[in-house]
Amino acid sequence: MQKQELKQGIKDSIPIILGYLPLGFAFGVLANEVGMSIIQATMMSVLCFTGAGQYIAIGVMQIGGAIFTIILANVLVNLRYLLFSTSLVPYIKGQVQTAIGSLLSYGLTDETYAVAMNRYQNHAPTASYMAGLNLSAHIGWITSTLLGAILGSYIGNTDRLGLDFALPAMYICLLVFMTKHKSDVIVALSSAFFCLLIGYLVPAAMGNMFNIIIATIIAASLGVLIRERD
Amino acid sequence: MSGTSIWIMIIGVSLVSLLPRILPVALFSRYEFPELLKQWLSFVAPAVLGALTALSVLAPEGDIEISIYNRYIWAFIPTLLVAIKTKSLFYSLLIGIVIMALLYNFV
Numbered sequence: 001m002q003k004q005e006l007k008q009g010i011k012d013s014i015p016i017i018l019g020y021l022p023l024g025f026a027f028g029v030l031a032n033e034v035g036m037s038i039i040q041a042t043m044m045s046v047l048c049f050t051g052a053g054q055y056i057a058i059g060v061m062q063i064g065g066a067i068f069t070i071i072l073a074n075v076l077v078n079l080r081y082l083l084f085s086t087s088l089v090p091y092i093k094g095q096v097q098t099a100i101g102s103l104l105s106y107g108l109t110d111e112t113y114a115v116a117m118n119r120y121q122n123h124a125p126t127a128s129y130m131a132g133l134n135l136s137a138h139i140g141w142i143t144s145t146l147l148g149a150i151l152g153s154y155i156g157n158t159d160r161l162g163l164d165f166a167l168p169a170m171y172i173c174l175l176v177f178m179t180k181h182k183s184d185v186i187v188a189l190s191s192a193f194f195c196l197l198i199g200y201l202v203p204a205a206m207g208n209m210f211n212i213i214i215a216t217i218i219a220a221s222l223g224v225l226i227r228e229r230d
Numbered sequence: 231m232s233g234t235s236i237w238i239m240i241i242g243v244s245l246v247s248l249l250p251r252i253l254p255v256a257l258f259s260r261y262e263f264p265e266l267l268k269q270w271l272s273f274v275a276p277a278v279l280g281a282l283t284a285l286s287v288l289a290p291e292g293d294i295e296i297s298i299y300n301r302y303i304w305a306f307i308p309t310l311l312v313a314i315k316t317k318s319l320f321y322s323l324l325i326g327i328v329i330m331a332l333l334y335n336f337v
Contacts, residue, residue, distance in 0.1 A: 015323050040236050047244035057243060061231055071242040078247040080278075085254035087274040093259050102256035106248055110282055117275040162331025165305050168286035169326030172306065173313040175279040187273045188280030195281035200294055207292070212285070216277040223273030224266065 002128040009132020012119065016111045016133075017140030019166035020051075024141045027054050028148020034061040038149040045145035049109065049138055052209060053077045076208035083216060084113045091120045096127045107134025111167065114174045121178070183227050191219035301333045 024045065031041035031054075048054055053074040060070045085105055092101045104127065112134050119129070179185045195215035198205050205211040231239070263271070288294055290302045309326040316322070 015319055018323065018327075035231065036236055037233070040233075040240065044240045044243070047240055048247050050243070050247040053243055053247050057239065067231075067235060067239045067242065070239055071246055074243045075246045078250050081247075081250040082254055083274055084278065085251050086258060087271040089255060089258045090263060090268050090271060092255060098256060098259040101259065102252045105251045105255045108251040110278070114275065114279055114282070160331060160334050162327040162329070162334060164290070165302065165309075165326045165330035166323060168283065168290070168302060168306070169309045169323045170319065171279055171283040171286055172309050172326070173319045173322035175276070175283050176310070176313040177317070178276050178279055184273070184276040188276045188283075191277035191280035192284035196284055196288060196294060199285070199289065203293075206285075206289065206294075212278065212281045215281045216274055219277035219280065220270050220273035223277070224270050227269065 002126055005126045005128035006132040008119075009129040009134075010136045011132075012115050013112070013133050013136035013140070015166065015170050016115065016137045018163065019111065019170055020137065020140045021144045022161070022163040022166075023051055024144025025148035025152075027051070027058070028145040028150070029152030030055075030058045031145075032149050032152050034058055036061075036149075038146070041149040042142060042146045045142045046138075049107065049141060050074065050078055051109070051141075056207075073208060076210060080209060080213045080216075081108055083213060084108060084110075088113070088116070088120075091117075092125050095125045096130065100127045101130070104130040104134050107138045109137065111170065112137050114171065114178075118174050118177050183223055186226060187219045187223040190222055191215045194218050301330065301337070304333060305329045 027045065028041050031044065032038070036044070044054055044057070056073045056077060057070045060066075060073065085108060088105070088108075096104075107130075116125070116130070116133060119125075123129075175188060179188055192215075195211045198211040198214055202211070205214075287302045287306045288296055288300070290300070296303075305326055308329055309322055312318075312325045313322040
């Protein structure tokens with residue numbers, strides 16, 4: 001265990017936790033409203049750690065849908081992690097033991113992925129860093145869910161705190177960090193474009209986040225093509 | 231949904247959300263990817279961030295909303311400028327959150 005790396009991971013998770021607070025809190029409140037107990041809501045955040053997927057579960061429960069529907073929707077929503085996780089392999093390989101790396105990938109989310117990839121551009125991954133980042137973010141998610149489930153009925157509108165913009169602000173900043181070459185900028189812009197276009201043409205893709213997967217595949221392929229040229 | 235059904239649902243969701251994250255690292259770490267695939271994978275992060283940024287700003291509630299009434303677009307501009315200028319996640323987040331709070335409360 002490298003203390004410095006662990007600390008860095010925890011430090012890097014703070015903006016993520018800030019963004020998770022309103023989201024996890026809201027999940028706790030809603031879960032309670034659709035009939036989940038405080039323990040169930042909290043355990044769902046412990047065992048699942050999939051913001052979009054958990055919100056979908058709430059939505060389906062609200063309209064009295066089936067368990068199967070919830071699970072199927074979650075298969076689709078979580079498919080993008082196959083891509084994220086695979087793209088981490090070249091970095092982790094040889095640096096972090098496979099068993100530990102796999103276990104810590106439990107904490108892979110859009111946000112921890114973005115932060116970790118940004119770090120690995122200049123620093124070799126370590127198990128300690130992964131643990132610090134992923135576990136802290138997960139603990140933040142669990143804690144905010146618990147708070148929402150307990151306090152939900154007492155606290156009114158949290159929109160006015162502006163925390164809704166924490167995650168978008170983080171994406172924007174990491175996007176700036178990650179786009180060092182012209183080819184990266186073109187890839188990011190085309191991915192943004194295709195993602196919205198697909199979402200516009202096939203609204204269902206917005207819900208299950210398939211537009212992110214397809215846009216990423218198109219844009220990354222475009223990146224390989226343009227890098228070949230320069 | 232009954233208590234038992236909820237637990238079954240939670241465990242089902244847990245499996246399908248964790249396996250796609252864990253399996254690639256567990257299975258692929260023993261292989262050396264071909265150079266072209268590595269290059270392709272290196273573009274996954276910028277592509278994902280481009281998509282996530284676009285969605286979180288232009289479709290904050292899940293539906294595409296490109297209009298002057300979308301607060302996220304107004305908060306996006308100063309946040310991007312601060313991110314480029316300061317290269318600091320802290321300042322970007324701070325300015326983004328403060329501007330969002332101001333827009334929400336006063337506009």
